[in-house]
Amino acid sequence: MEEIKIPKEYFINIEGLREGVNEFKYTTDGLYLEIGELQKGIEIQLKVTKIVKRLIVKGKIIFSLELECARCLEKYIIKFTEGISSVFLPNNPSGIKSEEETEDPDVNFYTGKTISLVQLIRDIILLAIPIKPLCSVSCKGICPVCGKNLNEADCGCPRE
Ligand SMILES: [Zn+2]
Ligand SMILES: [Zn+2]
Numbered sequence: 589m590e591e592i593k594i595p596k597e598y599f600i601n602i603e604g605l606r607e608g609v610n611e612f613k614y615t616t617d618g619l620y621l622e623i624g625e626l627q628k629g630i631e632i633q634l635k636v637t638k639i640v641k642r643l644i645v646k647g648k649i650i651f652s653l654e655l656e657c658a659r660c661l662e663k664y665i666i667k668f669t670e671g672i673s674s675v676f677l678p679n680n681p682s683g684i685k686s687e688e689e690t691e692d693p694d695v696n697f698y699t700g701k702t703i704s705l706v707q708l709i710r711d712i713i714l715l716a717i718p719i720k721p722l723c724s725v726s727c728k729g730i731c732p733v734c735g736k737n738l739n740e741a742d743c744g745c746p747r748e
């Protein structure tokens with residue numbers, strides 16, 4: 589099996605950052621994430637604030653998903669804009685973490701000179717997938733008798 593190369597956009601090169609705010613905006617491929625519903629092209633807008641070894645990552649992930657409506661079973665594409673917010677701290681070699689670090693779910697740890705955003709972005713996209721997708725809140729669904737999509741026209745089947 590051929591391995592899909594992770595696009596470089598998923599990594600933050602720590603050495604390339606200046607102290608203070610660093611802004612990034614780019615579009616990358618979502619193929620690597622292997623999420624079937626995900627459409628081509630993810631827009632990533634990041635503000636990475638570097639304070640010595642602490643990195644505060646905030647921004648937006650803009651992507652589109654192709655979902656199947658739970659009522660009418662039609663496929664539809666919907667655009668999402670989800671926030672990304674995380675703090676990266678260097679891995680403490682002693683393994684002892686402060687209370688703030690262990691209790692805050694947004695805190696992550698890094699080793700080396702690059703930070704991978706793959707897991708973070710993947711989780712954000714997976715969390716955005718609704719359990720019961722609807723093409724529209726007013727979707728009429730399909731007729732249980734003849735199976736016609738009632739958004740297109742009424743089929744005239746008797747209803748109780
Ligand atoms: Zn529908
Ligand atoms: Zn019908």
